[in-house]
Amino acid sequence: MATNLSVNGSRLWDTLMVSASIGTGPRGGLRRLTLTEPDRAMRDQLKAWAAEGGYPLTIDGLGNMVLRREGSEPDLPPVVIGSHLDTQWAGGRFDGILGVLAGLEVLRTLDDLGIATRRSIEVVNWTNEEGARFSPPMLCSLAWSGQATPDWVEGRRDRDGVRFGDALDGIGYRGPEPVGGRAIDAYFELHIEQGPELDAAGVPVGIVTGGFPSLGMRIAVEGATAHTGPTPMRERRNALVGAAMVAVAVNDIGWAHADTDAKATAARLDLVPNLPGTLSEYAELFIDMRAPALDTLNTMKAALLAALPACGERSRTEIRVAEEWGFGVFSFDDGLVELLRDTAGRLGIPTMDLRSQAGHDAYHVARVAPACMIFTPCREGITHNEAEDIDLDATLPGVSVLLHAVLARANR
Numbered sequence: 001m002a003t004n005l006s007v008n009g010s011r012l013w014d015t016l017m018v019s020a021s022i023g024t025g026p027r028g029g030l031r032r033l034t035l036t037e038p039d040r041a042m043r044d045q046l047k048a049w050a051a052e053g054g055y056p057l058t059i060d061g062l063g064n065m066v067l068r069r070e071g072s073e074p075d076l077p078p079v080v081i082g083s084h085l086d087t088q089w090a091g092g093r094f095d096g097i098l099g100v101l102a103g104l105e106v107l108r109t110l111d112d113l114g115i116a117t118r119r120s121i122e123v124v125n126w127t128n129e130e131g132a133r134f135s136p137p138m139l140c141s142l143a144w145s146g147q148a149t150p151d152w153v154e155g156r157r158d159r160d161g162v163r164f165g166d167a168l169d170g171i172g173y174r175g176p177e178p179v180g181g182r183a184i185d186a187y188f189e190l191h192i193e194q195g196p197e198l199d200a201a202g203v204p205v206g207i208v209t210g211g212f213p214s215l216g217m218r219i220a221v222e223g224a225t226a227h228t229g230p231t232p233m234r235e236r237r238n239a240l241v242g243a244a245m246v247a248v249a250v251n252d253i254g255w256a257h258a259d260t261d262a263k264a265t266a267a268r269l270d271l272v273p274n275l276p277g278t279l280s281e282y283a284e285l286f287i288d289m290r291a292p293a294l295d296t297l298n299t300m301k302a303a304l305l306a307a308l309p310a311c312g313e314r315s316r317t318e319i320r321v322a323e324e325w326g327f328g329v330f331s332f333d334d335g336l337v338e339l340l341r342d343t344a345g346r347l348g349i350p351t352m353d354l355r356s357q358a359g360h361d362a363y364h365v366a367r368v369a370p371a372c373m374i375f376t377p378c379r380e381g382i383t384h385n386e387a388e389d390i391d392l393d394a395t396l397p398g399v400s401v402l403l404h405a406v407l408a409r410a411n412r
């Protein structure tokens with residue numbers, strides 16, 4: 001293996017900064033929710049970069065975008081690099097964006113050096129990874145990997161009731177390609193760690209060995225509207241109060257398992273009618289729980305289900321789990337994880353094994369194809385926050401490992 005190939009760090013940084021100018025947030029980060037105008041503008045930019053590099057672009061029926069650098073044996077299953085260009089409402093400039101643009105940088109570097117590969121190399125931008133607009137997160141890799149149908153995805157609604165399918169048409173990114181169903185040789189995803197460990201240890205590359213089993217739930221609370229003034233306390237059925245009790249129960253469960261590094265979060269509350277002067281008749285609470293071990297997660301889930309009736313009784317509301325989803329129970333490909341380790345070893349790059357506590361598209365891809373992930377440091381572990389930041393020098397070793405590992409795999 002030639003160890004002297006290297007990516008163009010300043011070009012990668014410039015590319016990241018172009019992205020950082022599309023859909024800027026008020027505090028220097030990004031607000032580029034999926035299938036919104038800023039997402040369309042970023043997709044247009046990626047399309048322009050694909051055209052400039054001569055990489056044919058295909059788009060599937062859910063807006064997943066794939067750039068391709070043709071190999072000398074184009075019928076072989078390709079090596080795929082992917083992540084996502086959408087962000088949270090108060091998102092950072094790097095997150096999954098780094099993974100997509102590092103993939104683009106790999107293609108550009110191979111072109112600079114005139115290196116042909118046996119297999120084609122593709123770079124994918126997955127639609128709606130974040131789940132900030134449409135639940136659940138990683139929605140389109142879920143469908144790509146055959147775990148949900150495209151029709152089901154298209155019917156998901158955002159908080160304003162807009163259907164995913166209509167939002168996709170609205171930005172003009174519904175493509176003709178089928179969703180998934182094609183063989184790929186290997187999937188690589190580079191992502192910032194979204195935690196503090198690499199930054200604190202001064203280690204540039206995390207080899208992701210697995211994820212935290214994770215559970216999401218939408219909890220519905222039914223009450224009744226009434227006047228906040230004359231309605232006697234004993235008559236009230238305030239859905240807001242029921243939801244608040246559930247939120248406290250979720251938080252308590254997180255604390256009860258905090259020594260295992262498990263977490264439980266009540267993250268979003270929607271109220272109807274959500275007006276001063278009126279008790280709410282309906283509330284919806286989005287929660288998530290994550291734990292290092294599936295047993296712990298199951299114990300936490302059982303504790304929540306056991307707590308719901310008491311919350312309902314005390315608030316005189318009816319509380320039920322309206323929907324639930326899970327991710328994080330999967331395994332990355334041993335061969336690819338070894339390849340990442342060997343590659344870093346040969347390049348003299350220190351690594352650390354890490355388990356991901358956030359969800360990633362690679363989890364779903366891993367169900368149907370060999371997959372792996374590389375983490376790079378993010379400053380102080382700050383993420384899903386506009387202040388998210390990276391250091392280019394600390395990032396390039398991870399991009400180098402990506403380049404060399406993808407190259408090795410593409411010539412396999």
Ligand SMILES: [Zn+2]
Pocket residue numbers: 084095096129191
């Ligand atoms: Zn991400």
